[in-house]
Amino acid sequence: MKNMKLNLVLLGLALLAPFVLYPVFLMKVLCFALFACAFNLLLGFAGLLSFGHAVFLGSGAYVTGYLMLSVEGLTPEVGILAGVAVSAILGYVYGKLAIKREGIYFAMVTLALAQLAFFFFLQAPFTGGEDGIQGIPRGTLFGLIDLSDNLNMYYFVLSVFIGGFVLIYRTVHSPFGQVMKAIRENEPRAISLGYKVNQYKLMTFVLSATLAGLAGSTKALVFQLASLTDVHWFMSGEVVLMTLLGGMGTIWGPVLGASTIVTLQNVLASGPLGSYIHVIMGLVFIVCVLAFRNGLVGEIQKLVKRNF
Amino acid sequence: MATLFDINPFALFGQLLIGLINGSFYALLALGLAIIFGLLRIINFTQGALYMLGAFAAWMGMNYLGISYWWSLLLVPIGVAVIGILMERFLVRPIAGEDHLYSLLLTFGVALVLQGLFTHAYGSSGLAYPIPEELKGGTRLPFMYLPNYRAWIIVCSLVVCTGTWYMIEKTKLGAYLRAGTENPQLMQAFGINVPLIVTLTFGFGVGLAGLAGVLAAPVYSITPEMGSSILIVVFAIVVIGGMGSIGGAILTGLGMGIIEGLTKYFYPEASNTVIFLVMVIVLLVKPAGLFGKEA
Numbered sequence: 001m002k003n004m005k006l007n008l009v010l011l012g013l014a015l016l017a018p019f020v021l022y023p024v025f026l027m028k029v030l031c032f033a034l035f036a037c038a039f040n041l042l043l044g045f046a047g048l049l050s051f052g053h054a055v056f057l058g059s060g061a062y063v064t065g066y067l068m069l070s071v072e073g074l075t076p077e078v079g080i081l082a083g084v085a086v087s088a089i090l091g092y093v094y095g096k097l098a099i100k101r102e103g104i105y106f107a108m109v110t111l112a113l114a115q116l117a118f119f120f121f122l123q124a125p126f127t128g129g130e131d132g133i134q135g136i137p138r139g140t141l142f143g144l145i146d147l148s149d150n151l152n153m154y155y156f157v158l159s160v161f162i163g164g165f166v167l168i169y170r171t172v173h174s175p176f177g178q179v180m181k182a183i184r185e186n187e188p189r190a191i192s193l194g195y196k197v198n199q200y201k202l203m204t205f206v207l208s209a210t211l212a213g214l215a216g217s218t219k220a221l222v223f224q225l226a227s228l229t230d231v232h233w234f235m236s237g238e239v240v241l242m243t244l245l246g247g248m249g250t251i252w253g254p255v256l257g258a259s260t261i262v263t264l265q266n267v268l269a270s271g272p273l274g275s276y277i278h279v280i281m282g283l284v285f286i287v288c289v290l291a292f293r294n295g296l297v298g299e300i301q302k303l304v305k306r307n308f
Numbered sequence: 309m310a311t312l313f314d315i316n317p318f319a320l321f322g323q324l325l326i327g328l329i330n331g332s333f334y335a336l337l338a339l340g341l342a343i344i345f346g347l348l349r350i351i352n353f354t355q356g357a358l359y360m361l362g363a364f365a366a367w368m369g370m371n372y373l374g375i376s377y378w379w380s381l382l383l384v385p386i387g388v389a390v391i392g393i394l395m396e397r398f399l400v401r402p403i404a405g406e407d408h409l410y411s412l413l414l415t416f417g418v419a420l421v422l423q424g425l426f427t428h429a430y431g432s433s434g435l436a437y438p439i440p441e442e443l444k445g446g447t448r449l450p451f452m453y454l455p456n457y458r459a460w461i462i463v464c465s466l467v468v469c470t471g472t473w474y475m476i477e478k479t480k481l482g483a484y485l486r487a488g489t490e491n492p493q494l495m496q497a498f499g500i501n502v503p504l505i506v507t508l509t510f511g512f513g514v515g516l517a518g519l520a521g522v523l524a525a526p527v528y529s530i531t532p533e534m535g536s537s538i539l540i541v542v543f544a545i546v547v548i549g550g551m552g553s554i555g556g557a558i559l560t561g562l563g564m565g566i567i568e569g570l571t572k573y574f575y576p577e578a579s580n581t582v583i584f585l586v587m588v589i590v591l592l593v594k595p596a597g598l599f600g601k602e603a
Contacts, residue, residue: 049409100595104351104408105547112544116584278424285417289410
C-alpha cells in the first residue's frame, strides 16, 4: 500500500483507541465502516447503486445470532462464517436478479427485494418478530479467547475490519478492479472489449454482499442483538449516506463517512435533537448531493492536489 | 387450506374490493412516478412522502382550520404540487446535468426530512379522518356490500388516471410532453419553453400523490410511515410494468392491487410479499417489464 507511514499511524491509533474511547462505540464504528466499505465497492467502484444492502447486513446478523443462541458451545468464528455464507448465497440470488436491470431500475429492484426479505424476517418463526433475537452470547473465539470481555472483542472486531478492508483494497487494485472501474465508466466499451460485464457485476455484488454480511454477523455479536432495524430500508439508506458523505469511490471515504454518521447519531441521541435524527440525516443527504458530491475524502484530495 | 375448496363469496369479493382500492392508490402513485420519469428521467423518491403529506394536510386542514373533505380534495393536491414545483426548481434542477442517481439520492433525502418532521410532530401511532357525510353508507349488491366511499375511491382514481392518459396520449399538450421526452433540445429549438413544461409536469406528477393522500385519509390510518411503505410496493410495480408507457403503469397498479387482494383471501401470509414475488418472476421471464420498451 502507498502511504505506509500513514497506515501505520492509523493502526497505532486504532490499537490504542479503546483505552481512550468507549470500546462498544468503537466497535459500532468499525462494523458500520466495514459495511460502508462493502457497499462502496459496489457503488463507488462498479457504479451500481443498491438500495437494499441492509438485507445482507441483517441476514448475516440473524443467522449468526440464531446459531450462537441455539447451538450449545458454538464458537463465534463458526457462527460468523455461517452468517457470511448465507449473505453470500443471498447476494448471489439477489445479484442475479438485480443486474437484469440498470441504473435507477437497479436501485428499485434491490429495494423491493430487500423489502421482500424484510417481511420474511418479520414473519419467520426463528427471528423473534418485532423483538428480534436478543441476548446472543459472544462465545469464546477458537475456544480460547473469551469475547465477553469488551477489550478482547474490540481487537477481534478490529482484525475482522482490517481483513475486510485489505480484501477490498486488493480487489480494487487488482486487474478485476480495473475491469470493474471500466464498466462503471463506460459499459458498452467494456462489452466491446470482450469483458463479460454481467459476470463482473455479479461477482462484485456477491463480494459486496458477503462483506456486508460479515459486518452484520460481527455487529450481532458486539451488540448481542439482531433486529428488524438491521434489515429495514432505513438502514439501506444510512449506508448510502455514509458512503456519499465520506466519498464514493475512495478507499477511506466510507470509513470516514461511517465514523461521522455513527458519532453524529450517538451525540444526537443523548441531546435535545434526538427525535430529529431522520430529519438531520435527510438534510445531510441533501447538502451532500447539492454541495459536495465528492464527499469528505474527495474534497480533501482536491485540496491536497491544489496546494501541494 | 380448506378455503381453497370452500370459497366464501362475501369474503372473496370483500378482499377483491380492498385489493381494487389498494390498486387505485398504486395506479395513482405509479402514474405520477411514470410521468415524472418520462420527462426528467429521474425517480422521485418523495412521491411516497408527498402522499403521506397529502393525507396529513387533509387531517390538519379539518382539525385546525375546519376545511371540509371536498375543499381538501381540491386544495391539497394544488398545495402539494406547489411544494413539488419549488422542489424541482430549487433542488432538482441544479443537479439536472449530473448522474441520475444523484437526483434519486436527493429526493430520498427530502423524503427522510418530511417523514422525520411528521414523526416528530405526530408520533407513529396513526390518526383517523372521518368519511365525509355525503359518502357514508353503502349499497347492497347481490354478492357483497359496497361502502360508498370505497366506490368513490375507485371511480375517482379511474377518472383521474384515464383523464391523464388521454391528456398525454391524445392532446396537443400531451404531444409537447412526449416530444420533450424524445428530444428536449430539438423542442427547445422550436421555441417551446421546455424548462417550464418540466416544472409543470413535476408539479402535476406530485399533485397526483397529494390527491391520493387525501383520498386515502378516510380509509387508512394516517401515519408518517404510510408513504414509505406504499412507495416501495409502487417501485416494485413500476419494475413489473416498466415506465415506458403511461397506460402500462396504470394497468399494472390496478392489476397488482387485485392480485394482492386475491392473495389475502387464499394465502394471507404472503399478501404483503406477493407483489415482490411477481416482480421476481417478471425479472426472470421478461426483464424489461410487461410494458417496457428498453432492456
